[in-house]
Amino acid sequence: MIFRQLFDSTSSTYTYLLADEEALEALLIDPVFAQVQRDLALIDELGLRLRLVIDTHAHADHVTAAWVLRRETGCDIASARAIDASNVTLPLDDGQICGVEGVQLRCIATPGHTDGCMSFVTADESRVFTGDTLLIRGCGRSDFQQGSASRLYASITERLFSLPDSCRVYPAHDYQGRNVSSIGEEKHFNARVGAGANETDFVEYMNAMKLPHPKLIDEAVPANLRSGAPEDGELPNRPDWGDIRLTYSGVPEIDEEWLELHLDSVTVLDVRLPDEVRDCPLAQTLVDVHIPLAELRDRLNDVPTGKPVVALCRSGRRSSLAVSILRDAGYEQVASLSRGLRAMLQDG
Template structure:
């Protein structure tokens, strides 16, 4: 199985990619609205097909990307039936088996943080995705969205702690930079429910916390009850000057076919060495400015700002760094030629 743990630093949210190597089918758990392009870039680079977007609950601190992902890929959307979220195509019940070809998950109801929390367990019980029910050395709060400290204690102690000690715990959030734990660790060391804490210990702890109201709850929860669908088609901004593809590394790229058709509307920046330029004289018909990458930081003022800039090199690797330098210098409309001159000359 292909597995990746992704992170959104703004909301401290973990998104999980699970996929079958043979079928290429993939699912995402707890995708984040503003990270949709990143997630799709990774899926494309790994040669996968997204079939399912899954939420563990209606988050209060960020908006899910489920609706966006369905809009872009046609994937199904899954979340607990009890949530009643719009646009869900696969409502989940307790103990339901679901997933994609080659990757099966079992949904278990783990209410308490919210009424609609679910955790997802792999078929071999080797991994569990706990949402905000069980976190690393902690748990989700229980004072909003029909939360209940008593139900949360039961969900953790009876349902999650019944899994094998070796089962790896992957939460939806962590605010301290921790990324993984295990059932055995949390049973022993969890600050709220571990080391033999009983229901009274836990409930009194949770009631005494008196946490501030989540800052985004009034925006995030209504949006998540629509599976992330904007009320007025307010989609994440995308560059409009060209057919831009954002890589998983975060580099905006453009392909050679688009460049060839729009040479008059962009500035083409060649960042190869002078000797490389001499080796490929035909490529100079495309180029407006030649500045070797090693000199670019000192010569940024020579790059025009009246048009979008497409940086190129032999393979697309150096031009990717050139794009980062240009962005740092305030160039907003910039992209790297995705496969470099090598791809363009091979196709030609």
């Protein structure tokens, strides 16, 4: 079996590609809207045909790529029937078998993080894709989307922990750089439900967490209940001059790795305040033009037109607005540095 674990650093989401080496039919689990071009490029390079996209649940931290992948490839969209998401072509029930030629998955209803969570285990029970139900040394929260700590405890201990100890666990997220665990490991070492924790231990732990409201829930959940389809049913055209990722709101972004390799072929526009520029020597080596965001509309003539423009700021928020201003003014080849200079400095 062809197997790839892909990662979206913005949402810390894992996307999984599975395909049969002979049939060359592929499925994706938990694809991310912003990574559509990456996923399609990999599928093309491996000579595969995408037949199925599966969402483990209605995510609250990113928008699924299911709808746009169906539009691009004609693949089916699958998720739990309990979610009742629109645009789904294959609603799934507990115990159902789904997949593509050569790759079969058994659906396991594992509610608790949300009401519609589902895990997927391979036919030989060597791998299980647990969504947010079971994470590496943790689990998903249970305080929104009909979540229930008691149901989550039952889903983990009665459904997932009944799989062989050797079964490898592949979650939808990890925030510490870990990429795989096993059922046996989580039984012994999971910080919330392992080492013999009973339901009272678990429920009291979960209820005491008091986590902040997910930042993107108001945008992501309604979109994911449409399988990722925008409200108007249309996507903006994707630019092709660089390794562009479109946010769900249509802002083209580019990452720091691409920028560092292509500095000579773009104009770098810094839209921070003058004091910020002086305090950041790194930016001075990257930037071609400095125009504070508040002045940009009045100084558009100061932005060169001969090369694509990459706008940057501290976090990527101001530069996204700069991109919108430039596009409204007729600049077609323009993008925002996705995580800003702060991420570049953190990454060294």
